[in-house]
Amino acid sequence: METLDTLMRVAHVGSAIALLGAALFRLVAVAPALRLLDDGLKDSVLTLMRRRFARIAHPAIALLLVTGAWQWVNQIEVYRVSRTAHMLLGIKALLGVVLMVLVFMLATGLARDPRGNLGRLGVLTGLVVITLAAVVRQLRLETLAGGGG
Numbered sequence: 001m002e003t004l005d006t007l008m009r010v011a012h013v014g015s016a017i018a019l020l021g022a023a024l025f026r027l028v029a030v031a032p033a034l035r036l037l038d039d040g041l042k043d044s045v046l047t048l049m050r051r052r053f054a055r056i057a058h059p060a061i062a063l064l065l066v067t068g069a070w071q072w073v074n075q076i077e078v079y080r081v082s083r084t085a086h087m088l089l090g091i092k093a094l095l096g097v098v099l100m101v102l103v104f105m106l107a108t109g110l111a112r113d114p115r116g117n118l119g120r121l122g123v124l125t126g127l128v129v130i131t132l133a134a135v136v137r138q139l140r141l142e143t144l145a146g147g148g149g
Contacts (some may be wrong), residue, residue: 005074012067015060019103020126022053027119050109057107061100068096078140085139092132099125 030049034042072093079086102122105111113119 005071008067008070011063012071015063015067016126016130018056018060019064019099020123020130022056023103023119023123023126027116027123031116031119047109050107054107057103061104064096064100068093075140078143079136082139082143085136085143088132088136088139092129092136095125095129095132099129 026049034045037045072089079089099122102111102118102125106113106118106122111118
């Protein structure tokens with residue numbers, strides 16, 4: 001069971017890294033470069049990028065949902081011991097779902113983001129989720145060690 005737990009954690013973190021890394025790259029590197037292009041070429045590049053990103057985004061979102069549910073089910077008893085960890089875990093999960101919906105909408109073209117506001121919101125939300133994950137993990141480790149919560 002420990003090996004499966006480790007594989008689930010690696011898949012979860014790897015999927016999050018892929019999505020957040022792509023969002024950061026688009027925000028920091030692609031968006032400024034696109035400003036130099038005329039509208040027709042910019043639309044073509046964005047369409048091509050969106051199609052290619054969807055090949056990564058859709059499996060990553062599916063993996064995040066599956067591995068997140070796995071971890072939730074297998075670790076919820078530990079988190080219930082600490083009210084703070086349990087609350088933060090719920091907030092993290094909710095923000096994670098909001099983020100996955102946002103990424104899905106951007107990757108499929110359901111949402112347009114000409115000014116990059118949704119991209120910035122996505123990156124900010126991703127950073128908050130990562131911060132909450134680190135805090136929740138620390139609280140979980142303290143709970144397992146008998147340090148409370």
